[in-house]
Amino acid sequence: MVSKDVGDVLFLFLGAVMIFAMHAGFAFLEVGSVRKKNQVNALQKILVDWSMSTVIYFLIGYPIAHGMKGFLISTNMLSGQHGLELIRFFFYLTFAACIPAIISGGIAERAKFYPVLIVNAVLAGVAYPVLERIFWWDEKFLGIHSLIKSLTGSTFTDFAGSVVVHSFGGWVALPAIILLGARRNRYTNSTPPAVSNIPFLALGSWILCIGWFGFNVVSAAKIDGISGLVAVNSLMAMVGGVLA
Template sequence: MTGADVFFVLIGAILVFAMHGGFAFLEVGTVRRKNQVNALVKILVDFSISTIAYFFVGFAVAYGTTFFFSAAVLSGNAPGPDGVAFAASGLDLVKFFFLATFAAAIPAIISGGIAERAKFWPQAMATAIIVGLLYPFFEGLIWGGNYGLQAFFENNLGAPFHDFAGSVVVHAVGGWIALGAILVLGPRIGRYRPGHPNAQGIPPSNIPWLAMGSWMLCIGWFGFNVMTAGSLEGVSGLVALNSLMAMVGGVVAALIAGRNDPGFVHNGALAGLVAVCAGSDVMHPIGSLVTGGVAGALFVITFQLAQNRWKIDDVLGVWPLHGLCGAWGGIACGIFGLEALGGLGGVTFGAQLVGTALGAAYALIVGYAVYLLLNAVMGIRLTEEDEARGADLAIHQISAYPEEDLSAR
């Protein structure tokens, strides 16, 4: 049975890994043509740095386990020193792979918020710090049982904080860290300058690329949620159906609230999926539909408010999508997961509310602090000249359409 579990978790890890391609193309379709190469390179490099940081530091911070043993020990073929034991057939290793793809989602989320004006290497350094230390610290509190926080919730609020697949641990944390980065970085040139073309908003550069990114994320999300079970024995069709219902609820709500806007429609699907992660294993499908619908409308409304009224230049709307919809998902789990509303129970509204608020506050504080520090030490913003040229030419010395550049000379 162990071999089957290895395959099961591995497929989940591959599906979530494929979601990073979705992150990339969602950003490619949203940013201007002069920043598309940068989006693609950033996501792949951030994933690679995240994996290294999580392997050597982050996983130990979250779960107290290191990989400084022989391959025989790691694969479960031999006992380790001092009673160290890894599961047979390398099951613990594919679980690391699976969790590493979750960890790498944090910088992928941040990337969309700070697009078009951030320097490359400072962001790479931020990725190493966030995935090596800051994200796994909170991950360990919730999923690793560290420092007695979950016991505190259970003793004082009636139940541990429940976040099955990461509405708060992954998405809200990523979204609120991104907000801190966006506030430090500031808006793009002319974004809110009266009389400047950008002051009226910057439309997506390529709706088909944006849509493909959304589709890739939606498909991979069923690995994100369902395979969180960690074994064939623990898998539940309820998680799959709840994910589906939340996704379609997000689409329909965003369609209505966004008045048929294709960007809102495709992000509405993601909003629903973000929100259902926490309670996908305990909600009734109707509760998941409502959760996704609220998330879809919440994204549309708060994206417009953030961009137009609050003047927060969040390019892909990652704070509304992941930060706010993730927080809603954590709270919704404490509503629609209750037995009185058709859920499986084992959750309380108080624990979900406090745990969600704690995650959002922690993420905003550490995100703002890290980017403020990096900005003071090395600067995190492109020069005005490089920003005007675009990150593709300024950083990578090639555009997304090099043949066009040659023919224009």
């Protein structure tokens, strides 16, 4: 749980901003990967997915995740002294919006805009919030925690969305990739389609690396404690991956 200490609230807010900025990384990475004729579509998809995720998570997703009555954040929460709760909404919204961005790269150049938008609205507004509630806020919800413990003998712990965000996004992307198949002419031409902009790929990767410190470190919820360890682990994982 997030402390109400002013420093910790600011810590959470800055982390949310860093994760929000990761969408620039997703955008540059995808734009650099697709062919030049599809660059505008890739940018549009990332931007609209973020906007749709924000609206849907605000109206439906956050109330589901936190067990609120009805499908709207209460006016009391919006009008009262609830800075921590609203910043927490912003923080977990950025998690929800990352799922469509993860999927987007996997299906680039192969999916129509509006069907993807509808699916991503369901993911950000219903599917992810249910997982968020099960694994982070309500251990008794749907009895999933009890089932996992009875099957494995251990409780389930998810730190920084390793399963709830990243694995879930990958699990959704995999069947989508299989159903859509390869890009047109990917394996029929003697020369497969080349990436359109390697500098954009590098820039997108760099922005994502910076954003990961917001994603991982701020998930510790407090400035002290394990945040330093998480920062060092994240850093060493990045540089180790580069050297490998």
